[in-house]
Amino acid sequence: MQCVSLVDIDKTYPFSNSQANCKARLEILAGEIHAVVGENGAGKTTLMKILSGMYAPDGGSILIDGKPVSFASPADACALGIGMVHQHFAIIPGITAAENIVFGSEPRKGGIFIHPRRSLEEAKKTVERFGFSLDPDKPADLLTVGERQQVEILRQLHKDCRLLILDEPTSVLTEHEIRAFFSTLQELKTKGRTIVVISHKVREVMEISDSVTVMRDGRTLGEFKTAEMDEKRLSDLMMGSEEPLSFPEDHRHSRHEEAPRGPDVLGRDVLSFHRVGLARRHKGLRFLHDLSFTLKGGEILGFCGIAGNGLSELEDLLAGFVVPSEGQMLYLGGSYPGLRKAPWNPRGIGYVPSDRMRRGASLDNFVWENLIAVDRDRFFPRGILNRLKAENASRKAIEAFHVKAEPANRVRELSGGNIQKLILSRELSSPPPSLCVLCEPTWGLDIATTRNIYQKILEAKKAGSAILLISSNLDEIIGLSDRIAILHKGRMVGEVSGSLANREHLGAMMLGLSVPVHGKGGRV
Known part of the structure; x- marks a missing residue:
């Protein structure tokens, strides 16, 4: 070829x-x-x-x-x-990396039965031949x-x-x-x-x-x-002639000042973790240890870390897919309900997942059905769907977030970037929730769209939302966060001010190579 x-x-x-x-x-x-x-x-x-x-x-x-x-x-x-x-x-969950590698082309005994030993051998040979650093025996779930x-x-x-x-x-x-x-x-x-x-x-x-x-x-x-x-x-x-991606100047300056008073949630403790731990074991590793922080209304707390150091486990805790093995999670002073059981917009919890296809959207349903999923009471008065109201509200959300779709499109027909915008429009549309959990919010988005999403996130913050941001994009973490928490080996090894952060020292802390100066004003 x-x-x-x-x-x-x-x-x-x-x-x-x-x-x-x-x-x-x-x-x-x-x-x-x-x-x-x-x-x-x-x-x-x-x-x-x-x-x-x-x-x-x-x-x-x-x-x-x-x-x-x-x-x-x-x-x-x-x-x-x-x-x-x-x-x-x-x-494919529930099997090893090796079994995933050979899936669909497994060696077979007599052309019928899968040959487990040869499957593992072939997977290992493929890993070694192309110089990958991967443990073929590792469970796919981990x-x-x-x-x-x-x-x-x-x-x-x-x-x-x-x-x-x-x-x-x-x-x-x-x-x-x-x-x-x-x-x-x-x-x-x-x-x-x-x-x-x-x-x-x-x-x-x-x-x-x-x-x-x-x-x-x-x-x-x-x-x-x-x-x-x-x-x-x-x-x-x-x-077209786009300017390079940047963060709003007024946001960079406002992080040095106390947030203005506004909605009653502003300044209030919205989410609190008290010595939270999560026990999941693979080869003796524990995933989250002694995690403590407080997130107030009207602020953005960013979490960063290298993959495998606890970010995905933190998301799973917040989404309610797992429960802590120790410690306490509080939401507005009461027990944290988990996103799957939480009250939704406008006073509840919004969630943009890192896995938009499995957690964020129903691909075979219409766009309008996905958009009203978090606010069904508004569109089902007396248990009967007001279809016209639902489609009109969906059209406004689509326009506000520049989603290239019509309310009657199936979500499966949209590009990955437009599905992401669809999820963001659902979770951040006005009025915003009291708590927004945003995981990789600009995943797969172009520069112009990313700039628009950043503005929407900051508008939600200004309206009083407490925003917990989990992102692998350090520029995004630094540009948006009022405070930045760093996870390493499942522990929160430091918290620094977003306005004083830089990539080099954050990266060193993520690798466990640097001791941070703790506190909101700690320079990194």
Whole structure:
């Protein structure tokens, strides 16, 4: 496989009648890292799903070394050496990393029964051959986000895919994991693999890619050698003349001052943890120890840490998927109900999960149904749905958050970025809840959308919401948080002021290499 070409690809989603691709073109050369970039809804993921056999194009051609091919399924594409790692991982719980790696291509006894020992051996050989740092025996339920991504890539490599398509691969990786991931890409390239990276992160694209295709509104704007581009030109092509991502100036200044009085929740203790611990064990590790903090109305408390050091467990506690093994969680002075049992908007708890597909949206339901899910009493007077009121309210939320959808669209038809905006519009729409738990809120969003989301978060804070922010994006944590808590090995090793924080010292504390100066004014 020396060259793969997509020529004049058209694709329209039948239920929504929205055109995702229009005469889109792409050429991928063997042995290169090729980036496909564009803002949310540009059509880049749809185009790659066509190349990987998930979707059939309405028009156009797929050529491999100049010969036309067609795919009825991802298995057909895989047979020709093309595999895709999706933005939302398909890790199977309850089995090991090794079993996930060989899933779908397991060695079998007599062609019928799965051969467990050979499965483990083949998984280990694949891990070693491509230089991954992964324990194949580790239970899938305990894999970090970075390890889950490794398993997904290794699954495609085990199937001997020569062309790997990676959809927004760094969206939820920590800074440390991103560096390791870039090294993995270069290693795969030296071993003869061709990589396609779908992204909207200009700086990363400039660093890792050899060539880049720019898409907007379903069309291909151009294909370029990355060495001939610069960040500004690439950003301008993607989104028009956008300014670099920044945080509102008034927010940066206001963090030095006491929050203004306003709604009765402002300044009140909304969420409190008192010596909370969580016992989960794998190879003798305990996940959360002696966690204590208080979050007041009208402030943002950010949590950061390297994957595997307690952030996902903190989210699970707040979402009610697990209960603490020790300590006390309080909400507005009473027992914390857990998000699955909590009162919802406007005076309850809002939740934007890190896993938007499994926890944040009902994919087979309509957009309007997803948007009213947290405020059903308002739209079901006397138990009867007011459909017109629900659709009108949904349309306002869609417009406020620039979601490219109609109320009657199925959520499954939306791009990942638009699903994220849909969830944010539901959880942050006015009036905001008294507590917002935001986990990776700008995951997979482009610069313009991210800027808009930051403004909405700050508006919720100003209205009195207490916001707990969990993010792997250090710039986001520093730019938004009034206070920043650092988790290392399940412990809160420091709390620092967001207005005084810097990436270098935060990173050192996340690695356990630095002792912080404690307190709200502690400089890092």
